[in-house]
Each structure stands twice: as C-alpha cells, then as structure tokens.
Amino acid sequence: MAYWLMKSEPDVFSFDDLVAKTERGEVEEWHGVRNYAARNNMKAMAVGDQAFFYHSNIGKEIVGIMTIVAPAHPDSTGELNAKGEVVWECVDVQSVRPFPRPVTLAEIKATEALSELELVKLSRLSVSKVSDTEWKLLCKMGGL
DNA sequence: GCCAACGTTGGC
C-alpha cells in the first residue's frame, strides 16, 4: 500500500466536507487537478491507498486521513484535447479519520526527519508522495 | 528545441 498527500483549500473543500459526504455514503471525486506531476501521482494510486488531507492557504496543516476508493478515471470537469480525449484524470476518495491534533506546516518544517517530504521540497505540487517512515511519523505527530 | 514572457500556487 502506498501513501500520499493531497491538498485542498478548506474554503473550497475541507476535510469536514469530506467526512460529511463519507457519512452519507458518498464518494468525492478529486477533480480539478491541472498539473501533470500531480495527475501522474493519481494514476499511480491503487484502491486502498491512504492519503493525508492537507489544508492549504488556510490552516496550512494536515487535518486527517482519507482512502482511495476508485482508481484514476477521467475528470468530469476536464476539458477535451484536439482529439476529443479527456486529458485530466482523478481518483475518488472517502475520509478515514481526522487527526486528534492537526500537524502544521511549521511543525513539519521544524522536524529534521521530514526535511525530504515532498510537501516541503515541492511546495506547489498538490498531490505528492509520502514514504512509509514519513507516514508513520506524521500519524504519530497527529496523535494517532 | 530554446528561452523569454506569462500565469498560477501557496507561504509569508
């Protein structure tokens, strides 16, 4: 199983919004990603992979864990290319559990063991990889 | 295929 980190601006779509949807038995299509590196990460995801939900701009913290419930498929909001193909893809997600204690970007940056985290190194990438050791440490910092 | 100009992201 692989681990990931996905960003969302909470005033657009927050972890609480995802929890509410999940409780209603719905899934969330992670649409709107328009960056090839981020898209490729989503194409590499498998059902059952887990991902941190990071609130960008407002909060700047990891607030919970979600899971991938559908592999990459055409983004319903994606435009077509000249050949009529859907260029952009996305996965579907559901919430797993919130962090008892959100882990802030400032804390992450202050942690030596997380200096290689893609969130830090590739700050503009909205869907990034998290290693097994980074995942475990971040869960611990989040109170799980 | 190079590179300058421009647009977007996201932290501060």
Add this chain to the structure above:
DNA sequence: GCCAACGTTGGC
C-alpha cells in the same frame, strides 16, 4: 498583497 518557485505557452 507580495513574491519566489515553477509550470506552460508561444515566438523564433
């Protein structure tokens, strides 16, 4: 609101 980082576009 500013700006650094970086991806994309388009002229040559």
